[in-house]
Amino acid sequence: MSTFSKAFAARQAAAQLKTTIRFCGAPFRRVPYGVDYPDGLPLCRDCGVEHGQLHVPTCCVERCPVCTKQAIGCDCADDDEVMA
Numbered sequence: 001m002s003t004f005s006k007a008f009a010a011r012q013a014a015a016q017l018k019t020t021i022r023f024c025g026a027p028f029r030r031v032p033y034g035v036d037y038p039d040g041l042p043l044c045r046d047c048g049v050e051h052g053q054l055h056v057p058t059c060c061v062e063r064c065p066v067c068t069k070q071a072i073g074c075d076c077a078d079d080d081e082v083m084a
């Protein structure tokens with residue numbers, strides 16, 4: 001396994017621990033891959049997580065649980081939650 005994929009596997013594992021974002025101080029459960037994604041692929045096409053897992057931060061497929069739009073393209077999460 002390359003250094004890159006090891007690092008990415010660690011990011012995928014870390015992403016599973018962050019189950020919510022905060023919006024106006026209230027927690028919202030993040031949307032796991034598979035619930036609402038019509039691609040039908042076994043793995044997320046961007047970050048590679050499996051159905052039922054949470055996306056890696058900055059994944060362009062993840063949806064925002066507040067507005068249901070692309071998570072990286074919306075401003076819902078409180079500022080301290082912004083994923084750079």
Ligand SMILES: [Zn+2]
Nearest residue numbers: 044047055059
């Ligand atoms: Zn993803």
Ligand SMILES: [Zn+2]
Nearest residue numbers: 064067074076
């Ligand atoms: Zn949003």
